[in-house]
Amino acid sequence: MRLRRTRPKAARFPLRVRLVMLVCTLIVAVVGVIGVVSVSILHQNLMTQVANGVFLATDSAIGRVSAEVGSAKDLDTLGGPFGLFAAPDGYYVIADGDTVLFSVYVAPDYSARDLTDAEAAAVLRRTTGDDTTAISVPELGDFLSLRTSLTLADEPDRELTFVTGGGLDDVNATLRAFMLAEVVIGLLAAAIAASIGYRLVRRELAPLENVVDVADRVAATPMSSGEVSGGERVPLRDEDRDSEAGRVAGALNRLLTHVEASLNARHATEESMRRFVAEASHELRNPLAAIRGYADFTITTPGLDRDVVGALARIGAESLRMTTLVEQLLLLAKLDADPELRIEEIDLSKVVLETVSDARAARPGHRWRLALPPDPAVVLGDEDAIRRILLNLIGNAGHHTPPGTSVTVSLTTAEAATILSVEDDGPGIPEEALPTLFERFTQARPPGDGNTRDASTVGLGLAIVSALADASGFTVSVESRPGRTRFSVLVPHPPRVVDQRAVDGSLERPPHD
Template identity: 50%
Template sequence: MRSTRGRLLVVVTGLLLSALVLLGATSVVILRESLVTQVESTAYLSNESVRSRVETTLDEDGGLPPFDDLSIVIPPDGFFFVLEGRTPRLTAFFTRDYDFRRLSRAEIAELRDQPFVLDGTRTVTLGVHGNYLVTASTVEGPEGTRYTVVTGVGLTDTDDIITIYVLWTTLVGLVVAALAALFGYRLVSRELDPLEHVAQIAQQVAATPMSSGAVAPQGRAPRDPRLRGSEADRVALALNLLLDHVESSFNARHRAEESMRRFIAEASHELRNPLASIRGYADFYAQPGADPDEMANALGRVGSEAKRMSALVDDLLLLARLDADPRMRHEPVDLTQLVLETVSDTRFAFPEHGWRMALPDEEVMTTGDEDAIRQILLNLVGNAGHHTPGGTSVRVSLRQDEGEIVLAVEDEGPGIPAEAIPTLFDRFTQAGGDAGVTRKSTVGLGLAIVRALADASGYSVSVESDSSGTRFAVTIPRLPPAEGPSPDPAG
């Protein structure tokens, strides 16, 4: 039997049967000893009564007592006889129905041939009548005559009681064993069902291809509330946690692979345009007899495209560095001064916009990576400048509460389409907008860098947008994260 359920059932039932057999055998031995002791007492009492009457009669009359005097002291299913030497003088056999008769010569001979134990007991067999417990004693008569008094009490009732007891004990034991096997099977099945489910789930998972692609949600091992805390329940819980971890890990791997493929494809696409421009202008420059002004313009365009490509590569390297090692520096940063400098520089970069600031009266200080925070703010204000029409009002605000600092950039532009919000911080994402919006030199990495730097610094970034404008907010905790060395993220 290979199943755990079957082996446990056999072991439990076998142990129970062994215990019942041992208990039954012990009880049979004890019961038999008790019943035999009672029969032994009756045999001794009967022998003593007969011997006493024989002794009294011999002393008084010189002869043996009459049969009637002796018959009243012998129990049913018993016998006695008195031997003078080896010659029987008085004999009687009493049936279980209280009838009596004299022992036959054959019966006397059979009994006489079996040695007796004086003042002790011995079990003898008397033909078809069964077993008897026999005891003997001696009496001295006149002139030195020696008489032997032999009495026997039947063991038939005792044997019948033992037989009935054994039968009932066996029957009850078998019933108890059957009930124990039935309830044991149900109990063992209930305890092992979670393991059966675990095996089934494990087989399903083993048959699921996981070499590539996303992993479809797998089944989970059910947990019986009645078995909470048991070994089987802990195995089921461990399997479910393992499956959760495996699914999340494989799906994260799939997302990373998809993101990498998309990243490579989009990066290749973005790099292809400036490379094509550079190649075209280089080919034009190599043509003989070209106009000097046009050649100068071509060289300028080559430099411009090279600068654009260099900026793109720098952004890609920054994102790759943050993916590999997101640790940041932790140093005192004056956010008020940082906002003043950034907005001042932005006014020259986007002079057609209206730039405003809302700063508290006191300095706002935090602990973090100044270059990372500056890059976040530059990208947010640059995003507002690039993606809103000229003349749009942009407001940069700084607010500190008891537990956090909020750095916000709000514009009054046309807003961001609602369908673009969920993927706004993904790499190479460019949300659609008003036709008058300028998007020169943008490839959709600015907000992705904002999210990556914020995550690495322990900040949160949120966006709200409608037709009246867009608001980006960076929430900086007042308590900085644990310090740790890191390379310069802008580096």
């Protein structure tokens, strides 16, 4: 099982966007930390202010009660005047245990009322300890409450509970408004940073944009052959030694200069080699013809020893093989330099019939079959080039398969192209040899058998097929497995040569021997 690495979602955005996102995230984080700290400090200060008010109100109220009330039964006399001492949104509760003796609540609008039994019970139950306690009273809201003890002058042995509360609604409203302001300021700061930062980052990364554009154009430039002189470079103004983007731009320019120099040096070497091969091949034609002629002439001399006759025959055969090699090298050199093709209408069916007839005569041990459409397959191309392609493919099938092998040559006419195929049921081609099969001097032995090929081959036949196909605008391909090897040449149709009858797939004639 193969594990696939998944890119983080942030990595799918351009660098400038990621930088702005990072800056905005940092700004929001900083504003958030500052906001939390500010809210905490503000909350502490506001709570301290409310607590101071509660302590002050408690001291004032207890002093007034102690001065004006002698016993618990007189607490009812505090009803009106006592309420004036409670701060707005505050309360007082006096109780003996769980029994409420007196209570008053002053609303924010300074109106006063008694606490209900449920409200008073909640205040007594939730206010604990000797310090202020934040409580919530149903129907009233949040308060900071303080619980103290009260002793009246006429009842010194009776300890009452005195509870003072100051409202926290204003504190909560202030904190909510402050937090909302912090959020708005943070988002506004992030938006401003994103807007300005994007423009600044884009300006600073402009050299990288030029680097990408130049790299894309260079990547689209064919460099497999020929001289490279595109001259694509990042503008000199972007080569800033003080910035990373500028250093990348300068490094790319130096890299492109080095690569162009290397490729041009390779091209010059290849051109020199091609000229050498062409000139050497041309110079070898006459000596080889002379060697073969003298061997053929001498072998007819009467009375020669049998060994001498065999040697002369061997000399003639090898000179013929060398002549074939020289002709192939000359053809490849010509195709590399400037292929001159004569484009005309060709009846491909006729070419196939003639070539297969010659193959039957040359290799009677193979079974040759044809699969042709009923009507002439007319294409545009150079007849000599097409004949050479077909001859080499058929010769390749004959050389590399044992006698008794069936070789089928077929034509399939479709709407856009005619496909010429040469298929055999021989031992096949090793899989590792397929990627380089059309390269020069490639020799692939059938799997498990190294003796089926003719020694006269040097690995140029399929290279010539590929070169002629490229020069003609054809596409050549190969499929192979043990028991089936198929070479296909796709010959595209110009608009005026389209055969509409190929659409129904009924043009192919069944194979025949």
